[in-house]
Amino acid sequence: MKKILKIIGWVLLTILVSGIGFSVYKYNTDDMLRAMIHQDESKLSYGPLKEIVSLDGFNFEEYELQVNDSIKIYTYLFKSHTKHKGNIFFIHGSGGNAAYWSQLYKPLLDEGYAVYAADWRGYGKADGTPNYKGVLEDTEAAFNDFMNKTKNDNLKTIVYGMSLGGQLAIKITVDNQNKVDALVLDGAFESAQQIAIDYAPFQFLKNRAIKHPEKFNQLYVGSRDIKEIKDIPKLIIHSVNDVSVPISHGKKLFKNALEPKEFWETKTPHIMTLKNISNQAIKRINNLMDM
Template sequence: MKKLIKIIIRTLLVLLIVVTAYGLFLYQSNPYIKALVRNNESKLFYRPSTEIDPLNDFDYSEHILTVDDSIKIHSYIFNPTKEAKANIFLIRGNSGNTSQGQELIKPLIENGFRVYSTDWRGYGKSSGVPNYKGVMKDTETAFADFLNRTKNDSIKTIVYGMSLGGQLAVKLTEENQTKVDALVLDGSLESAHSFITDNFRAFYLKSFTKNVEEYNQDYVAIRDIAEINNIPKLIIQSAKDRAVPFERGQNIFNAAKEPKLFWETNTEHIRTIPELTEELNLKLIELIR
């Protein structure tokens, strides 16, 4: 009996050592797990790139905006290749920068949409470091610039939010309901906390996911969308989306007021624009009719 107890104790010690070693390896090798443990929002939520790809194939203008008297962010207006149908204020996901998202912009301008896109702080040529409150300020500053530059247009305004940008799109629309004609959400997060719980599901990380609940105070898509009245909404969610589970899109749709439309797709995460261009074009036209 004593021998058996010793074997069990040794086995448990070995397992403890292995699990601890594996945990330390993940912590040191995976920057996102390290950011989760340290509660470092700038590394946890954002994947910026400062490499700029040439935009030679586009008719565009670039504008530098000042946020908080010190942060300089870069915004771009891409002109359509045909008569403009609407102005799209595009809020991208958390990776890359505007110049690296040309496959998202080209289909829209070729179908007659003028596109305004901003690089948050730390993205592209923009200064600073991205953080939860900062990217919202950047988005609000850019939207004010967008409204000023399109104020003489007779065409309608669409706010289009993708992935992490969906949360900001909802909050921006909720705060500017007389200035937005339609809202589109593509693979949108429910909240900052949902992003963490969806992407860090391992049992040994569960205790750390509670730390990010504080980031849900300022803007939460599933909460804020319920405050938007009378604005047509298109909620796009792919059944194959591995970054944002399908039920997240359904939950946001259920929380939204009419008029609203749910579009179930079958692409990878936020691939609607490049892969379902014609269908999206028809839905956008219907949305602003």
Template sequence: MANRTARLLLTATRLRACARPLALLTVALLMGGCSSVFFFPDKVTYITPDRLNLAYEDVYLDTPDGETLHGWWLPAETAPEDTRGTVYFLHGNAQNISSHILNVAWLPSEGYNVFAIDYRGYGKSTGAPDIEGALHDVETGIRWLAAKPETEDTPVFLLGQSLGGALGIPLASEWVKRDRKPEIRGVVLDGTFSGFRGIAREKLDSFWLTWLFQAPLSWTIPGTYEGVDHINDISPVPTLIIHSVRDGIIPYHHGKELYKAADEPKEFLQTDTPHAATFVIPAYKETVLDFLSRAKDQF
């Protein structure tokens, strides 16, 4: 892999990689910590958009540090003049876009283009994941969108689930602060944790072998990209935070902490589904559609 260069928007911080098996993972944590505990990719293709009767285009993007990312562009099922916008979808930490695509497969029929990207190491994307690398990747994706003709006259929205939301917060905050084009007109965060360090400490606390080391190990996670520290900078772009009281992966309090830290305009949707299962409920889809419709004209 080529030497990693600094991102144009986000300050680079070198992070190390670590092994996947639990025993080796524990040793790596005890010896100095590892950001890779946030990433559980695989290379399996679970479903492709055509199996869902969706038109799509395979997209391959080169990152500044030499990786190649794979994504899917799903065009809106409307005439170009009737397209309501483009949703940039950042998925959660496990598997790849082919296992997450159902979360946004309903949007093209509602008049939205969707662009979904796999971070390095996921699916057909090259490389190995870490926090810094994934931040490179989500920025590479939005820069590709910025150059796409379909985004010139229609609003762009960011939808991040779980880890995808944690990556989307610093990306959106810097994009807004620097007045980049196309403008992000709304941000939706679904089941997102409030900070990498906070959730790492909680997970370490739940495992007997790392319980005693939860405080020092959590500090090996870089504190530069904590969502609660950056979410207020997304304002004046409207933000919708979704979190389930039954989320067994990212506890409910994370959503409330993000909502408290965010500046207006902001909204909170309390749900009652399992983690990242929001859009199996039609009423929750309607809430998001209503938010997107209002957000594009709100500022």
């Protein structure tokens, strides 16, 4: 019996040591897990690209924008080659940069919309490191610049936010309801907290995210803030095939939004609406402008 107990003890000790060893290995080699444990938002939420892709073939102007004493960002105003019919303030998602997503602007430009896009701190040529408060400050500064550059054309303004940029698009629209004529969200987050819950690889991280909403900056929460937008047409796009942001996020945003609103369920990959089904997207955006 003693021999059996000794064997069992050694087996349990081996399992324990192996588990600890694997956990240490996982912690030291998995950047995302380490970021989740330490709640490092700069790594959890943002994937900035510094390289600027070629913008040959686009008619655009690049601007340098001083956000505060330490942060300088860069913005781009893409102009249509056809008759100018409206202005779009485009807020990209957590990855890439403003230039990287330029192919998504092309169908909008071809239709006659001007597109203004900005990089957050740490993206493209911009200074600094992205963080929750900082990207809001950058987006607000860019929106003010956008309005100054388009104020004399008397055309309608659309705020278009995709993925993580959707929460910022909602916040900008809430704070500027007398300046925004329509809101488009594509694959947008319900909230940073819900994304953390969805992506938590271990139950203790999931439980921590559920029990501590205060750990997630509350300056802007899409599903909460969208309730405050009144009388502005909203097009909420989400794909059933979206593996990055579950469609439940888009449905929650739509449920909380006030009329007028439209939910468009697609079958594209995450935020690929303007690339994969551009004709349908343009038609719905045009309809939105006519509401």
